[in-house]
Amino acid sequence: xxxxxxxxxxxxxxxxxxxxxxxxxxxxxxxxxxxxxxxxxxxxxxxxxxxxxxxxxxxxxxxxxxxxxxxxxxxxxxxxxxxxxxxxxxxxxxxxxxxxxxxxxxxxxxxxxxxxx
Amino acid sequence: xxxxxxxxxxxxxxxxxxxxxxxxxxxxxxxxxxxxxxxxxxxxxxxxxxxxxxxxxxxxxxxxxxxxxxxxxxxxxxxxxxxxxxxxxxxxxxxxxxxxxxxxxxxxxxxxxx
Numbered sequence: 169x170x171x172x173x174x175x176x177x178x179x180x181x182x183x184x185x186x187x188x189x190x191x192x193x194x195x196x197x198x199x200x201x202x203x204x205x206x207x208x209x210x211x212x213x214x215x216x217x218x219x220x221x222x223x224x225x226x227x228x229x230x231x232x233x234x235x236x237x238x239x240x241x242x243x244x245x246x247x248x249x250x251x252x253x254x255x256x257x258x259x260x261x262x263x264x265x266x267x268x269x270x271x272x273x274x275x276x277x278x279x280x281x282x283x284x285x
Numbered sequence: 286x287x288x289x290x291x292x293x294x295x296x297x298x299x300x301x302x303x304x305x306x307x308x309x310x311x312x313x314x315x316x317x318x319x320x321x322x323x324x325x326x327x328x329x330x331x332x333x334x335x336x337x338x339x340x341x342x343x344x345x346x347x348x349x350x351x352x353x354x355x356x357x358x359x360x361x362x363x364x365x366x367x368x369x370x371x372x373x374x375x376x377x378x379x380x381x382x383x384x385x386x387x388x389x390x391x392x393x394x395x396x397x398x399x
Contacts, residue, residue: 172328201386208294210374210391211329227384258328264385271380273319274387276328 170194174259180283181249187246189244189280191259199264200242200275204228204255211258218264219244249284256281288312291294291390298397304362308375311356313399315377318351319387320360321370332373333360355388 175190193200201216201227213226217236227250231253242261246253260274290309298304308318319334335342335349335358342349348361362369375390 203389207390210291211387211389213386216386260328271385273331273334276321276330278328283390 171221172259172261172275174254174257174277174280175222177278178279178281180285182241182245182285183249183251185249186245186247187249189246189257189259189282191277192240193242193261193275194240194263195275196239196276197263198239200236201226201262202232202234202242202244203258203260204253205238205258205279206233206255209225211255214244214257247284248283254282259267288289288377291375291393293393294391296392296396298345298365298395299385300320300365300367300397302397304364304365304369304395304397305375306360306361306378306395307357308358308359308374308390309355310377312377312379312388314379315388317380317385318358319376319378320347320348320349321374321376323374323392325371329374340365340375360395361367362395365395367399370395370397 172193198219202214203211212228215234217223223234257280259277261273263271320332321329322332323329333344333347346363351358373393376387378385378387
């Protein structure tokens with residue numbers, strides 16, 4: 169099991185550019201989520217998904233889009249990058265009931281460090 | 286509105302000492318309280334978790350103490366080791382509800398000095 173994988177590990181963007189952060193898991197988890205981590209701010213939820221075809225907004229969704237076409241993949245899109253989106257992004261997954269909330273441990277990927285200049 | 290408040294922001298402990306990190310929550314609907322450990326350059330990983338039906342849970346050197354009436358819970362690391370140096374996050378969620386997303390505290394950076 170690779171667990172939760174994220175690509176790329178590092179990325180530098182210019183303001184206004186777009187990009188997609190990739191996340192994949194091989195644990196057949198229904199629930200997946202994206203967080204951003206900023207110094208002194210903890211982990212803040214951006215978007216989450218309780219199953220393929222179902223996504224919803226978290227605490228800080230502005231400037232980000234997600235989609236969930238398969239159970240395994242949950243990409244995060246930045247449509248027009250801004251310096252305020254400089255952060256470390258983590259994807260996580262968890263067991264859950266069918267289209268239900270996460271149950272127990274969330275497994276985190278290694279993160280993507282994004283810098284927007 | 287911050288729903289989970291964590292303190293201290295940073296903590297320095299001598300090897301062999303006890304590390305204590307505290308968290309307070311506001312939402313009485315929370316029913317799952319995990320602690321995550323994060324090493325530099327890595328993603329957070331679950332360390333230990335507790336449900337409100339017990340007041341304490343111990344796993345090795347790590348103990349969660351839970352006070353439902355005060356809406357507080359804490360992590361105690363006994364016999365702290367340099368390898369415990371990491372950032373610790375408390376979190377809370379309503380697993381009995383329809384959403385269940387984790388709400389994280391802001392983190393505590395622990396340094397254990399040899």
